[in-house]
Amino acid sequence: MRVHAFLLPLIALSVDAVKPYCPLLGPIFPPPRSLVNSPEIAAAKRQITLVIEDAISAGNLTDSISLQIFSGSDNDSIFRYSYSAPVTSSATMGVKKVSEDTVFRIGSGSKLWTMFMFLLETDGDVFTDPITKYVPSLSTTSNATRKFTGKIDHIQWDGVTVGELASHLAGIPRDYGFGDMAVTETALQKLEKMGFPVLQGSEIPPCGRESACSGANFINGMLESHPLVTTSWTPIYSNAAYEILGYALENVTGKSYRTLLEEGLIEPLGLTRSSYSKPDDKYGVIPGTWTENYWNVTVGDETPAGGLYSSAKDMAAVGRAILNHTLLTAAETRRWMKPSSHTASLDASIGHPWEILSLSEPRVIDLYTKSGDLGWYSSMLALSPDHNAGFTILSAGETSTATVTLLSDQITDVLIPALEAAAKSQAQKRFAGTYSLGGSNITISSEEEAPGLKVSAWNLASNNMFDTIASLKSSDPSSIDIRLYPSGIEVPGQIGFQAVIQSLPATKSTGLFSGACITWETNDALVYGHVGLDSFLFNVNRDGQAVSVVPRALRLSLPRL
Structure with a gap:
C-alpha cells in the first residue's frame, strides 16, 4: 500500500514497531462505529475529495465516475462523489449529469x-x-x-x-x-x-x-x-x-436467473437502478458510440458472468447487505469471505469470486474486492471485513479501467489508515482503563505504535500474572507481552476478546521459518479448568462502553474504575 506524506498523522501503527508483534489474522480493534461522525473519516473524505478534484483540474480524469464509501454501522453511505466528464455532458444519449442513481454496466461485478x-x-x-x-x-x-x-x-x-x-x-x-x-x-x-x-x-x-x-x-x-x-x-x-x-x-x-435476481436481491434490498436488461437510456451514462461503449450489447446467458446494470447507490446497498448479514447469516458470510486459492502474487488470493488483496502495512489487512469491465464501463466493489466498511466505484469512458484502478489505489491509501485510526480511538474510549475488585486488578491501554489492547498490568490477589505466566512459559517476565484482539463473538451486553500472550524477542527474525507468526498455533495453550488464560470477556452498557472485564480462566469479574 502506498503511504502518502499527508497520511502519516492518521496511521496508528508504525511499521517498525509492529514487527515483533504477531496478532491473530483479523481486526486488531472492534470495527469502528458511526463513521459518519468520525473525525478520522471526515479528514479522509476531505483528502479523497482533494485528490479527485486535483485530477479533474489537471485534466487527468477524463471518464465519468460515481463512487460511495459505506459502513455496516451506518444506514446510508458516509461519502458520495460523482463527476460528469465532458464526454458525458456533451453526449447525445443518456444523462448529462452523473449522480448516485445513474446506471452503469458493472461487467464482471455481476459474478459477485x-x-x-x-x-x-x-x-x-x-x-x-x-x-x-x-x-x-x-x-x-x-x-x-x-x-x-x-x-x-x-x-x-x-x-x-x-x-x-x-x-x-x-x-x-x-x-x-x-x-x-x-x-x-x-x-x-x-x-x-x-x-x-x-x-x-x-x-x-x-x-x-x-x-x-x-x-x-x-x-x-x-x-x-x-x-x-x-x-x-x-x-x-x-x-x-x-x-x-x-x-x-x-x-x-426451477426459476430463471432474471426472476432470482428480482426476488433475491433487487426487491429485498430495495435496489431501484439495478437490472438484468438494459434500462431506459435516460437513466444511464452512455459515452462514445454503441460499438465502443457496449451499453446496449445483450450478452444473453453470459449475463451472470458480466451483463448486469447498476448504480453506485445500489452497489453500496449490496456491500452494506453483505457486511450486515442482511440476507445471509453471519456464519454464512464469514465462510463466503475466505480465500480458496493463492495466486502467483503474494498479496492476491481468490475467493468465490472474490479478488482478495492483502495489505502488509501497517499490518495484514485483507480487502475483499470484485472488479468488472465491459466496453467503456468499469466497476469496483471493495469490502474491509476488519473495519465493517467498504467502497464502490463506477466509471464510464474510454479509459474507465485505468480510472477505477487508480481511484481504488488512492481511496485505499487514505481510507484504510483512517479506519484503523478510528477503530483505535474508539477502542481506547470503550475499553481502556483499570478494572479492579479487592486485591485483583487489570489495566488495559492502547499504545500509539502497537496493535491491539495492551494488558499493561495484571494482578490476581498478591500475585503478578506476568510473573506467573513467565514461570509457566519458562520465560523472562520482562519479555511477556499480552494484547487483546476481538474474537468476533458478541451478544447484547458482552464482547469477546482473545489475547495473544507472547514472549517478545529482542529483534524480529527475518527467516522464512523462524520469522513466521505462529501465535495462531500457540493460542489457547495455557489452560486452567478447560478455559484458556487468553480468553477475555467485556461486559458493556447500552452505549457499548465497557463496565467490567472477565479474565475467564480466573472466574472473576473486575469492574471498571
Whole structure:
C-alpha cells in the first residue's frame, strides 16, 4: 500500500514497531462505529475529495465516475462523489449529469451478485458437488456417444466441482465465442494472411460476436473445449464458469436467473437502478458510440458472468447487505469471505469470486474486492471485513479501467489508515482503563505504535500474572507481552476478546521459518479448568462502553474504575 506524506498523522501503527508483534489474522480493534461522525473519516473524505478534484483540474480524469464509501454501522453511505466528464455532458444519449442513481454496466461485478444469489439458494452446501449434478448436459455420461473422454482434448466435467467453477479453479476456458478472433469472416481472412491455419467450419464458434450464444451452442462449445490446466491446479479467470453457474442456479431453483435476481436481491434490498436488461437510456451514462461503449450489447446467458446494470447507490446497498448479514447469516458470510486459492502474487488470493488483496502495512489487512469491465464501463466493489466498511466505484469512458484502478489505489491509501485510526480511538474510549475488585486488578491501554489492547498490568490477589505466566512459559517476565484482539463473538451486553500472550524477542527474525507468526498455533495453550488464560470477556452498557472485564480462566469479574 502506498503511504502518502499527508497520511502519516492518521496511521496508528508504525511499521517498525509492529514487527515483533504477531496478532491473530483479523481486526486488531472492534470495527469502528458511526463513521459518519468520525473525525478520522471526515479528514479522509476531505483528502479523497482533494485528490479527485486535483485530477479533474489537471485534466487527468477524463471518464465519468460515481463512487460511495459505506459502513455496516451506518444506514446510508458516509461519502458520495460523482463527476460528469465532458464526454458525458456533451453526449447525445443518456444523462448529462452523473449522480448516485445513474446506471452503469458493472461487467464482471455481476459474478459477485450471481454468487450472492447462489449462496442464498444453496447455503454453499453444493460446492463439493460435481457440476454435472446440476448441469447434466455437460456430463460425459449424457454424451457417451460423442466420446468426450480424452483428458488432453476434453474437459472431464464429471470431475469439475461447483466450488472450482466459483473460484476459477476449474481449469476451463475464459469464454466460448465471445472475443474469439475467428468469429467474423473479415477477421478470419486477415489472420489467414498472417499465417494462421485455415479452420474447418466446426472449429469456428457459431456465436459470440454478432449475437450471444444460445445455451445449446455454449454447452456444445464447452464439450468441445480442451482444458487449460487440470482442476484445482491454479486459478485461471473464467467467464464461462459463471455462465455455467447461472444454468446450475436455474436448475436448482426451477426459476430463471432474471426472476432470482428480482426476488433475491433487487426487491429485498430495495435496489431501484439495478437490472438484468438494459434500462431506459435516460437513466444511464452512455459515452462514445454503441460499438465502443457496449451499453446496449445483450450478452444473453453470459449475463451472470458480466451483463448486469447498476448504480453506485445500489452497489453500496449490496456491500452494506453483505457486511450486515442482511440476507445471509453471519456464519454464512464469514465462510463466503475466505480465500480458496493463492495466486502467483503474494498479496492476491481468490475467493468465490472474490479478488482478495492483502495489505502488509501497517499490518495484514485483507480487502475483499470484485472488479468488472465491459466496453467503456468499469466497476469496483471493495469490502474491509476488519473495519465493517467498504467502497464502490463506477466509471464510464474510454479509459474507465485505468480510472477505477487508480481511484481504488488512492481511496485505499487514505481510507484504510483512517479506519484503523478510528477503530483505535474508539477502542481506547470503550475499553481502556483499570478494572479492579479487592486485591485483583487489570489495566488495559492502547499504545500509539502497537496493535491491539495492551494488558499493561495484571494482578490476581498478591500475585503478578506476568510473573506467573513467565514461570509457566519458562520465560523472562520482562519479555511477556499480552494484547487483546476481538474474537468476533458478541451478544447484547458482552464482547469477546482473545489475547495473544507472547514472549517478545529482542529483534524480529527475518527467516522464512523462524520469522513466521505462529501465535495462531500457540493460542489457547495455557489452560486452567478447560478455559484458556487468553480468553477475555467485556461486559458493556447500552452505549457499548465497557463496565467490567472477565479474565475467564480466573472466574472473576473486575469492574471498571
